Amino acid sequence: MKQTLIADRIFDGQQFHHDLPVTFEDGHILAFDTVKGAKESRVDGSITPGFIDVQVNGGGGVLFNSSPTRQGIEAIGQAHAKFGTTAYLPTLITDDFSVMQQAADAVADAIEHGSAGVLGVHFEGPHLSVPKKGVHPQPHIRRISDAELDIFSRQDLGIKVVTLAPENVSPDVIAALVKADVKVCLGHSNADYDTVKAALDAGATGFTHLFNAMSAFGSRNPGMVGAALESTDAWCGLIVDGHHVHPTAAKVAINAKPRGKVMLVTDAMPPVGLDGEVSFELFGTQVLRVGDRLNAVTGELAGCVLDMAGAVANTISMLDISAEEALRMASMYPAAFLGVSQQFGSLATGKRADLVVMNDQFKVQHTFIAGQLKYSKV
Template sequence: MKSIPFEALKRKNVKIILMKKTALIGGKIYTGNEIIEKKALLLDGGVIVGTVDDKDIPVGYQSLDVKGANICAGLVDLQLYGDGSDLYSAELSLASLERISNGLIDKGTTSYMMTLATNTIPVFKEAIRVAEDYHHDAFLGLHLEGPFLNAKKRGAHPEELIITPTKERIEDLLEGSQVVKMMTIAPECISDEVLRYLQTYQLLLSAGHSNATFAEGTHGYDAGIPTSTHLFNAMSPLHHREVGLVGAVFNHHRACSSIIVDGHHVSFEAVKIAKKQMGDRLFMITDAVAACNKGIYQHVLNDGYYALPDGTISGAAISLFEGIRNCVQQVGIPLDEAIRMSTTYPANLLGRSDIGNLNTGSMANVIVFTDDFKLEHVIFKGELRY
């Protein structure tokens, strides 16, 4: 068995295709279900083979020593708008999607949902048209955050572009599309009949930018809306007389929600409260944007977050990996649970068993990081990125 230390690979500073059969050794393995030590994680042809004792590594595998680091699945982000200097809604090109994909993978996010905030219908349609022709194993599809929201909770979304959902408008926007996989809607702004029609498109629906009462929010979850968009942000708050959508999320036995753990969109104490209330129903997103000075969303970087020129908070400036660090260091969530919040839970919402975990047969998307949260290595489909 040939052994190649990771440090030797890092110094080359190039993309390296792993040998067909590879064993990651010397680390703590977070599979998504359990924590495994003193075992090897086997990769073969871009797929997870399983874990074995170091002494039982099969013949023909090359061994890569991670020197005590943590090993977990690549991260899954269901809501982001761009990366680096690319805001997809402002670029609308295959080249920008490719740059975003590569930039995210190098930050440890190996699966992502490209999101578009409320925009004109022509921009939505062009974004869909371009994305239909983009094929990448990190790209999960498009998440349309709008236009069927509640203007009273619009946040950074232009009020004049928010519209009431009808069958005709849904058909005009979505008919023939295979790439739209997720949509944020305000449950109080859609009738039961129109909601049932929207559900025929087999999208992951999320309640957000909503001023729903507790009853309206609960009705939406009971009607089959499985999750919610950035808990606390742009939704009716928890009040002791009317607990709003936050209360509906907390009290519903099935409803999930994403949350932004950057310390700006939501305080760390609020994250702690939400985690105690929701347990495994709470997962992380970044809501990350990119600096942009054109189009509807002109994002300006402030101290740790992005805002519109008028000061309205408009997006995050963290990676999902940094969110894991914040969960552990600032909120007190155990590392294995923080990992699940950014891998297993969002993957489960999508019905994807091949990402977000290190189970046998899953895609060989793996990140390696130290106890002080230095991202050492990213493996994407069996390819060592660095």
């Protein structure tokens, strides 16, 4: 069925337009006009491209590691749809090999069944650096083996992202992962600058939550942060919650990188989408939520209760970034990193009808995934 939405404003990825209708059918945008036979609806606020989150550990009370099933994935996706996320990578943090297998099977099942918004999977670990492990469980941090390479090489997982520490994974193995269609991100690492550069030369294309859990930038030792800021080709995920990265550091990164190479991520945990001071267990450690911050009882930051709409609003208010650029950081730039710009990340005829309706405070009112209404505040 053809459907037309008309809002006060519509942002197509390049600029805002006023009172421009968008008509979609069969999951894709048909025209920026009214179309005969379409059901027309007027919505208040602005229509924007749907948000793409490449790092989603949980939401709606569900942690992917604890519920590595299609049903778990779908519950996480439903929670994030409330905040404008229309495409995402369920993210498994460091765990036992059997859990990795279950997670991979769950993602394959979700893709086969067309679970809304699932683009693939992000394995954040287990091949990380112990000194920069954060809340990742040390007993499961390990060298890469053929068994893990077999999982990463599967062709039924959609888009595959793997975060690893390059001091523990050789350039040859990184090159082999890239050849197997894996997007390699560097993170949870204490590597020096030269080791990071070798990983980039081998084909790594991203950095996971820039500044967090990685060797810092220094005048004599640029570290992973220095290599990330220097690279003109690699993308950097940025957590803009006011806790993980100081606004000044975030501004420096955005100014240093070529436009389009910094994307917003949430690193979201189970409390996203739930009200109140929710706590949960992570590998036997209690994680406490206080306001908009998550900390393990041992003190470390333990992911986020950040959502993508909140990340956009924070980027505008904390970093003095325009609404247009903040929206691109949540949609167009992650689409480019994932290699799906032909269908996702902006609004154009023929692209997938992933649409978000937001009010002037950047609160989500409606979310459409492939033309289907998945969330409505009213």
